[in-house]
Amino acid sequence: MKVAARSSTRIEFGRWVRSCLVVVVVAGLVPCFGVEEKSALDASFQGTVDLLKTRSFEEKAEAARAIAVHTHPRTLEVLTALLDAELYTERKTDRVVFAKGLEGGGFHIRDAVTGEELGQVGRRGAKKISVNNRLRGLLRGLIASIRLDDEDPDDRIAAAEAIADGADSSMREVLDTRLLVESDAEVIAAIETALVVFDLDATDETIRLRAIRASVRNLDGRVREKLTGISNDREASEAIQEAARETLESIEETVARYKTVETVFFGLSLGSVLVLAAIGLSITFGVMGVINMAHGELIMLGAYTTYVVQTLLPGGLEYSLLIAVPAAFVVSGLVGIGIERGIFRFLYGRPLETLLASFGVSLVLQQAVRSIFGTLNRPVATPEWMSGSFELLDGLSMTFNRLYILIFAGLIFAALVLVLQRTRLGLEVRAVTQNRAMARAMGIRSARVDALTFGLGAGIAGVAGVALSQLTNVGPNLGQGYIVDSFMVVVFGGVGNLWGTLVAGLSLGVANKFLEPYAGAVVAKVLVLVFIILFIQWRPRGLFPQKGRAAES
Amino acid sequence: MKSITRRVALVATLLLGPFMWSADTIKVGVLHSLSGTMAISETTLKDTVLMMIDRQNEAGGLLGKQLEAVVVDPASDWPLFAEKARELLEKQQVDVVFGCWTSVSRKSVLPVFEELNGLLFYPVQYEGEESSRNVFYTGAAPNQQAIPAVDYLMNDIGVKRWVLAGTDYVYPRTTNKILEAYLKANGVADEDIMINYTPFGHSDWQTIVSDIKKFGSAGKKTAVVSTVNGDANVPFYKELGNQGVSAEDIPVVAFSLGEEELSGFDTGPLVGHLAAWNYFMSVDAEINDEFIDAWLEFIDDDDRVTNDPMEAHYIGFKMWVEAVNKAGTTDATSVQDAIIGVTVPNLSGGMATMMPNHHITKPVLIGEIQADGQFDIVWETPGTVVGDAWTDHLEGSRDITADWMKPLACGNYNVKTGTCSGQNYE
Numbered sequence: 006m007k008v009a010a011r012s013s014t015r016i017e018f019g020r021w022v023r024s025c026l027v028v029v030v031v032a033g034l035v036p037c038f039g040v041e042e043k044s045a046l047d048a049s050f051q052g053t054v055d056l057l058k059t060r061s062f063e064e065k066a067e068a069a070r071a072i073a074v075h076t077h078p079r080t081l082e083v084l085t086a087l088l089d090a091e092l093y094t095e096r097k098t099d100r101v102v103f104a105k106g107l108e109g110g111g112f113h114i115r116d117a118v119t120g121e122e123l124g125q126v127g128r129r130g131a132k133k134i135s136v137n138n139r140l141r142g143l144l145r146g147l148i149a150s151i152r153l154d155d156e157d158p159d160d161r162i163a164a165a166e167a168i169a170d171g172a173d174s175s176m177r178e179v180l181d182t183r184l185l186v187e188s189d190a191e192v193i194a195a196i197e198t199a200l201v202v203f204d205l206d207a208t209d210e211t212i213r214l215r216a217i218r219a220s221v222r223n224l225d226g227r228v229r230e231k232l233t234g235i236s237n238d239r240e241a242s243e244a245i246q247e248a249a250r251e252t253l254e255s256i257e258e259t260v261a262r263y264k265t266v267e268t269v270f271f272g273l274s275l276g277s278v279l280v281l282a283a284i285g286l287s288i289t290f291g292v293m294g295v296i297n298m299a300h301g302e303l304i305m306l307g308a309y310t311t312y313v314v315q316t317l318l319p320g321g322l323e324y325s326l327l328i329a330v331p332a333a334f335v336v337s338g339l340v341g342i343g344i345e346r347g348i349f350r351f352l353y354g355r356p357l358e359t360l361l362a363s364f365g366v367s368l369v370l371q372q373a374v375r376s377i378f379g380t381l382n383r384p385v386a387t388p389e390w391m392s393g394s395f396e397l398l399d400g401l402s403m404t405f406n407r408l409y410i411l412i413f414a415g416l417i418f419a420a421l422v423l424v425l426q427r428t429r430l431g432l433e434v435r436a437v438t439q440n441r442a443m444a445r446a447m448g449i450r451s452a453r454v455d456a457l458t459f460g461l462g463a464g465i466a467g468v469a470g471v472a473l474s475q476l477t478n479v480g481p482n483l484g485q486g487y488i489v490d491s492f493m494v495v496v497f498g499g500v501g502n503l504w505g506t507l508v509a510g511l512s513l514g515v516a517n518k519f520l521e522p523y524a525g526a527v528v529a530k531v532l533v534l535v536f537i538i539l540f541i542q543w544r545p546r547g548l549f550p551q552k553g554r555a556a557e558s
Numbered sequence: 559m560k561s562i563t564r565r566v567a568l569v570a571t572l573l574l575g576p577f578m579w580s581a582d583t584i585k586v587g588v589l590h591s592l593s594g595t596m597a598i599s600e601t602t603l604k605d606t607v608l609m610m611i612d613r614q615n616e617a618g619g620l621l622g623k624q625l626e627a628v629v630v631d632p633a634s635d636w637p638l639f640a641e642k643a644r645e646l647l648e649k650q651q652v653d654v655v656f657g658c659w660t661s662v663s664r665k666s667v668l669p670v671f672e673e674l675n676g677l678l679f680y681p682v683q684y685e686g687e688e689s690s691r692n693v694f695y696t697g698a699a700p701n702q703q704a705i706p707a708v709d710y711l712m713n714d715i716g717v718k719r720w721v722l723a724g725t726d727y728v729y730p731r732t733t734n735k736i737l738e739a740y741l742k743a744n745g746v747a748d749e750d751i752m753i754n755y756t757p758f759g760h761s762d763w764q765t766i767v768s769d770i771k772k773f774g775s776a777g778k779k780t781a782v783v784s785t786v787n788g789d790a791n792v793p794f795y796k797e798l799g800n801q802g803v804s805a806e807d808i809p810v811v812a813f814s815l816g817e818e819e820l821s822g823f824d825t826g827p828l829v830g831h832l833a834a835w836n837y838f839m840s841v842d843a844e845i846n847d848e849f850i851d852a853w854l855e856f857i858d859d860d861d862r863v864t865n866d867p868m869e870a871h872y873i874g875f876k877m878w879v880e881a882v883n884k885a886g887t888t889d890a891t892s893v894q895d896a897i898i899g900v901t902v903p904n905l906s907g908g909m910a911t912m913m914p915n916h917h918i919t920k921p922v923l924i925g926e927i928q929a930d931g932q933f934d935i936v937w938e939t940p941g942t943v944v945g946d947a948w949t950d951h952l953e954g955s956r957d958i959t960a961d962w963m964k965p966l967a968c969g970n971y972n973v974k975t976g977t978c979s980g981q982n983y984e
Contacts, residue, residue: 110860129847132842138806230775264768383822387796392799392826394801404800477761478793480822482595526754527726527757
């Protein structure tokens with residue numbers, strides 16, 4: 006009851022502000038508050054806001070509730086600032102202020118009650134009013150309840166959804182009250198959906214039964230929680246319990262079905278990462294026969310390139326990855342060509358020496374990165390469009406970063422196949438691989454082809470690094486984590502076969518993900534390795550062995 | 559001519575060396591990895607000790623002598639830790655060593671310190687089940703970090719289901735064993751505990767996060783207790799964020815994630831998750847402000863942060879100085895006797911005392927991660943907690959106690975059988 010009374014005052018206040026705005030527009034800049042009235046309102050708001058200056062989170066929650074129902078126009082701003090950790094107390098005067106952090110420490114502050122600009126203070130000049138998770142949940146609800154009276158119907162829909170997400174039973178009446186005055190059909194629908202969650206606890210049997218039945222399509226964890234509770238609730242009637250059980254069962258079925266789809270997606274996405282990491286190696290190792298232990302470091306260079314691009318373009322986070330992809334290709338590619346021209350070309354046909362030399366190169370690259378960027382991991386930010394998940398169906402979602410990387414891996418693979426099959430370079434590469442002496446006799450400069458091929462493989466590794474920077478840490482050791490996996494994929498797929506790498510990477514990913522729930526992450530990885538060892542015993546040349554004379558050498 | 563002078567100087571150094579050293583300076587060994595995987599965390603601790611030495615020297619040194627730092631680099635290589643420890647104690651004749659991070663490195667140097675009777679101050683939270691005459695544990699034992707964190711989740715947040723997620727090595731395994739026993743003793747059923755281990759640097763968390771989500775939708779409040787090590791945390795929290803698991807639904811409380819680690823993260827997906835430590839940079843105390851200012855000035859970089867192991871070194875260093883002053887000598891045995899009971903201020907405005915089991919008293923703080931990579935303290939123990947070397951929650955360890963005061967002077971005294979096994983570690 007109390008809440009209802011509060012919210013009705015708020016609605017009246019909302020109307021009052023609106024009419025007030027009309028007055029402002031109509032009458033020019035005539036203030037609609039009397040000066041005295043305004044300062045009285047400020048004073049009372051000041052008192053309420055000052056309640057936040059306590060250490061106890063219980064008292065802060067009380068204060069937040071009091072602020073939410075206050076008639077002052079700055080309530081929403083104060084609550085939002087509190088939620089966003091931008092509400093501070095100024096140390097000198099102990100008043101509550103909005104504070105924005107400045108570069109190089111210190112804050113720009115503004116009075117929370119009057120909105121008056123107060124200039125700048127130092128790092129220690131203001132102290133944050135801290136919030137905890139429970140308070141954060143409450144704040145979101147309170148903000149939503151204020152927003153429910155917003156002008157824009159879309160905001161009202163979002164607010165109704167936010168309230169349903171919070172599932173705080175004290176918010177129910179806010180929805181009810183709004184329903185009485187709401188006129189927009191879409192908003193009414195949103196509020197009614199939101200109410201279903203609350204109706205699960207209704208005292209009226211019919212309403213409760215209807216709510217339970219209506220929840221079949223709702224795969225939200227909280228609904229399942231509630232239904233589980235109801236189905237075991239001794240005090241509920243038999244019919245209610247039965248209905249809850251049935252609904253729960255059908256929800257569980259859907260969830261299990263989605264789970265399989267999800268596992269396949271997880272597997273493909275892990276596979277796509279493996280393919281990305283391995284495909285460059287598939288060119289240098291598979292096509293050229295160079296065992297390049299520094300492949301992982303070339304990936305790492307790509308990831309660091311992403312970091313550098315983001316640092317150089319502080320405002321361009323959203324498109325930084327698009328610039329980082331070609332940049333990483335060029336950086337890693339050039340380093341690759343440098344390594345090939347400087348070291349590997351003297352070692353062709355001596356696999357053991359190549360292995361040792363490339364291992365040395367990998368250590369040099371790691372330490373170089375450590376000396377330039379420091380030992381700490383570098384934060385690479387994720388653009389907005391790669392965060393969150395894509396809701397395929399209600400309850401079945403795919404995370405954007407994984408989805409994009411899956412698509413990206415496909416594109417890279419297609420591009421690489423096109424280059425090898427359709428371009429002059431590709432033709433020369435294939436010729437040199439199949440028969441170096443004959444290719445040279447036909448006038449192909451094999452040394453140049455070697456350098457370009459190695460550069461291509463290294464460049465692809467760099468591009469893989471851009472993708473990995475979105476999934477894992479960017480640090481000097483990034484590459485080491487992927488080198489073993491990459492070799493595994495290439496050997497399993499068949500040396501020198503791009504399609505083999507693709508099939509091997511994806512199938513290993515999916516196999517790993519299907520094993521993981523039963524065996525755990527550690528054992529799943531071991532099982533996959535054991536499988537590959539056995540497989541190699543059986544077919545030493547991998548899934549798709551090279552045929553013909555080239556394979557014999 | 560030159561070579562003769564040099565030879566003479568060499569002979570003189572060899573003959574007089576030990577006397578000259580003891581006459582000129584007091585040597586402080588620093589045994590932290592400056593390269594390899596652990597360099598990320600340990601380099602900062604080396605700098606902390608160097609700063610403490612600088613400040614002590616400015617304040618007039620110790621026993622009328624100046625302190626001299628001897629820094630070695632064990633390169634995140636566990637056997638090398640033992641070699642470097644021997645070098646510090648035998649060749650360099652240091653009076654005290656501040657060092658180690660991982661438990662395995664501590665286990666590796668332990669026999670060296672016991673053989674040569676050195677002093678080691680170990681500043682990191684660890685799994686307990688150890689108490690050596692030669693080691694002072696200034697980090698948290700499980701009852702100073704893990705157990706209070708679980709208490710907080712259980713009593714203040716009302717958590718009923720538990721996911722214990724960790725990296726697959728000794729600290730998470732032992733800690734989870736203790737936590738599992740503790741939870742069961744508090745009436746948590748088997749099916750409400752999910753334990754999961756992942757390899758070092760694990761980056762593909764899709765399945766595990768989806769499992770946690772499923773585990774958390776069974777009608778009871780769920781929390782994750784994470785002993786996941788440093789690096790692997792980024793993809794873990796990222797995946798949590800992407801799959802829509804917020805800190806309000808399923809909070810994650812971490813034991814190895816501090817300000818230093820957070821400074822290399824994109825903190826967006828972490829906001830609201832928890833960490834349990836004995837010190838946060840955001841602690842509101844004058845002594846802390848003063849320490850932060852000194853640190854920023856010493857390291858000459860305003861973006862650097864302070865963290866819990868740094869505070870542990872701060873406390874350990876102050877305690878050692880106090881004990882040396884009390885004993886009037888840097889002799890290891892005398893310092894070991896003198897240091898028990900020494901009380902120095904910690905950085906959160908309280909006091910830390912060295913207990914007879916070589917662990918110290920600490921307050922326990924729970925903080926929520928903020929977007930700026932700092933923690934907001936949401937809960938703290940009313941007073942300080944005494945570190946317990948041998949946990950009360952495991953069979954076999956329950957009856958063992960550590961007390962280095964005479965006449966007992968034993969790191970693993972079995973109260974039931976009344977014997978001291980003499981072995982200081984498992």
